Amino acid sequence: MEEAREPFAVVTVVRTVKPSSAIVGAKALVTAAGEMIGFVGGQCIQSLVISQALACIEKGASQLVLITSDLSQLRSTDGITVLPMTCHSEGTVELFIEPKLPAPVLLVIGHSPIADSLQKIAVHLDFQVKSVALDHASSDGADNLSRFTETIRAHLSPGAYVVVASMGLYDTESLRALQGFSLSYVGLVTSPRRREAVLADLQNQGVSEAFCSFLSAPAGLDLGAVDPAEIAVTILAEIIESRRKKQTLAPVTPPVTENKSRREVIDPICRMVVDLNTTLHKAEYQGKEYGFCCPHCRQEFLKHPETYACTVEV
Structure with missing residues (x-):
């Protein structure tokens, strides 16, 4: 597992x-x-x-x-x-x-000093760090954007954190590749002025308003950072804040507790929680099925079903 x-x-x-x-x-x-x-x-x-x-x-x-x-x-x-x-x-x-729980994925897109610093620091914060840059996705020396998009998507998993730090080289292409994934954070390393141009470009290309609102740009908390390592720290600080607050971009992955193979009911005799789909001890009364933790509870129910026929699903 x-x-x-x-x-x-x-x-x-x-x-x-x-x-x-x-x-x-x-x-x-x-x-x-x-x-x-x-x-x-x-x-x-x-x-x-x-x-x-x-x-x-x-x-x-x-x-x-x-x-x-x-x-x-x-x-x-x-x-x-x-x-x-x-x-x-x-x-x-x-x-x-x-x-x-598996360490969450942090995907860093781009090749830059900030991207390098992010990767070096994030490994100490319980992230599974992955990186991709356009030159890594090229085939036979040709810059293949379609292949680059496939590479980005192959590195994603539900709840992943993504930072685009291509320094303007392929920001829009990278962000568009993230469409349709359940993500916990998307950050873009950019200036406040260029942010508006990127958002306008994304919207013109049909990217959803929800995604644009979810995007953190410029990425990172405003701590007055200057050099690449400091900027990387501010981005990771924002990611930690998002992680602990459990923010997620739709489409949302169902919680792990949602399990359609379980149907929990209360044993009407002992009040124990029972999975109706797996328990061996069941009885039917007035068209309704009841579950029990053991043969004894089932037998007690069958003696006077009208007395106990009030169980409800959890």
């Missing part, structure tokens, strides 16, 4: 209180699609763990999760998410969930 740049979360059991099938040190992976690989506890807690892991992947933050049947612990605790253990076997499991 790391090689494929797929986000996932590592779940580790850090504490248990009997009775519990979990073992301290046990690990599992939860994919962005909601699949669990490994074992950190029985079926009763699996849906809870997957939901919490998906939330951690979306937020990009680690979390301690306590799942317990001890009512005295079911209260808000700083730094710990406390959830009720709904298994009839009871017990307590404490887990550490750590998201593993």
Whole structure:
């Protein structure tokens, strides 16, 4: 998954209180699609763990999760998410969930002192740095703009950050190549005066107003920078600001927590979250399908379905 740049979360059991099938040190992976690989506890807690892991992947933050049947612990605790253990076997499991997210792509377009400085500094800021310049995209010594556009697009991935630093040589061509991608930042190294000319050129060529508004030009925070390295720092500072505020240019990539293969419902007996598409324990009553965490809950429901027929999807 790391090689494929797929986000996932590592779940580790850090504490248990009997009775519990979990073992301290046990690990599992939860994919962005909601699949669990490994074992950190029985079926009763699996849906809870997957939901919490998906939330951690979306937020990009680690979390301690306590799942317990001890009512005295079911209260808000700083730094710990406390959830009720709904298994009839009871017990307590404490887990550490750590998201593993691929380093975002920073694509630097152009060959210039600012571009060089950007690449050197960005590698220390957890970016996967890529670069492309027109001479790198030429074929048999000929400047091929079509091939250059294809090269730019081949380096892009959803949520990428892009800085065009061609110093006016092929700014418009580079920016047009970015159309249709979900990007987190697009910056153009230019002067305030030339910015208007570039925007007018883009609009005349049919580039959307949304893209032109999203474009940061001149790129970088206004810190009074002078030399190329200083300007690169201001651009990276603006990128960091955009990254932490999670700004994105449409078309927006769906959040990793959106998973059409999961249909979460609440077990009407124990109130546990269950994936209706994967649970083995189901029942139908008055034309509606219900999901359960275990055979016991299903049996209890079937005894008096009219009493419990109020479940709702999460």
